Amino acid sequence: MDSNLAQKAVSLALEGQWEEAIKVNKELLKACPDDVETLNRLAKAYFESGNIKRAKSISANVLKFNPADPIANKNLSRWKSLTEVKKSCRTSHPAANFIxxxxxxxxxxxxxxxxxxxxxxxxxxxxxxxxxxxxRVCVLTLDGKYLGRLPDDLAARLIRLTKYGNTYQVFLKSLEPESIRVFIREIFKAKKMARVQSFPPDVIRDLEPADEVPPHF
Known part of the structure; x- marks a missing residue:
C-alpha cells in the first residue's frame, strides 16, 4: 500500500474534506481491496458526506473480513437506526483541545x-x-439538541462558577451507544474566582469570591 497516499487520506479526514477523502481511499482500495483500515475510513467519509446507505454497506463488508473489527461494529451500532444524515460541515478539532x-x-x-x-x-x-x-447543567449540540446532563455535584459547582462569571468550552471526547464523555475546559476565569480552581483534585468548599476565600485556599 502507498503509505503517502494513506497518510493523505488520514489528513483529509482530519481536515473534514470528506469528498476528497472518498476519492483517495477508493484509490487505495484499487491496490488492496480488503484493507480494513481503508474501508473503515471510506465508510466514515461516506457517512460524513451524507451517504448513510453506502457507509453501512462498507462497514458491513468490513465485518466479512473481520467479524470482530471494533470500528465497523461500533459504527453499525451507531448508524443502524439512521436512514438519512445531513452532509457534515464539521471541521476537525486539534488534539490540543484535549490537553x-x-x-x-x-x-x-x-x-x-x-x-x-x-x-x-x-x-x-x-x-x-x-x-x-x-x-442541573445540560449538554446540547450546537443547534440546541439535548445530549445529556452533568452529574449533580459537578453541575452544582459549574452553576455557581458561571454565576460568578467563569466560562467554559466543551467537546465530545468519546461516544458509545450507551455512553458519552465530554471534555470541559475553563476558558475564562472571573476576577472574583482568581484563587478558585474550577476542577480541584478534591472538591472543597471554595466557591466564594476571592476576597472572601481564606488564605490557605
Whole structure:
C-alpha cells in the first residue's frame, strides 16, 4: 500500500474534506481491496458526506473480513437506526483541545442521555455547549439538541462558577451507544474566582469570591 497516499487520506479526514477523502481511499482500495483500515475510513467519509446507505454497506463488508473489527461494529451500532444524515460541515478539532490542565479541565460521563438518533450523528471532537438551570447543567449540540446532563455535584459547582462569571468550552471526547464523555475546559476565569480552581483534585468548599476565600485556599 502507498503509505503517502494513506497518510493523505488520514489528513483529509482530519481536515473534514470528506469528498476528497472518498476519492483517495477508493484509490487505495484499487491496490488492496480488503484493507480494513481503508474501508473503515471510506465508510466514515461516506457517512460524513451524507451517504448513510453506502457507509453501512462498507462497514458491513468490513465485518466479512473481520467479524470482530471494533470500528465497523461500533459504527453499525451507531448508524443502524439512521436512514438519512445531513452532509457534515464539521471541521476537525486539534488534539490540543484535549490537553489536560490541572484545575482547568475535566473529563466526565453524561447522565440521562438523549435521543440515540441525534447522538449517532455526532463524532468525537465535536464542539457542544452547556446550559445551566436551577439545579442541573445540560449538554446540547450546537443547534440546541439535548445530549445529556452533568452529574449533580459537578453541575452544582459549574452553576455557581458561571454565576460568578467563569466560562467554559466543551467537546465530545468519546461516544458509545450507551455512553458519552465530554471534555470541559475553563476558558475564562472571573476576577472574583482568581484563587478558585474550577476542577480541584478534591472538591472543597471554595466557591466564594476571592476576597472572601481564606488564605490557605
Amino acid at each position: 489536560e490542565e490541572p484545575g482547568k479541565t475535566k473529563l466526565v460521563s453524561l447522565l440521562n442521555l438523549g435521543d440515540k438518533k441525534v447522538i449517532a450523528k455526532l463524532n468525537a471532537g465535536d464542539k457542544v455547549i452547556i446550559t445551566t438551570h436551577a439545579h
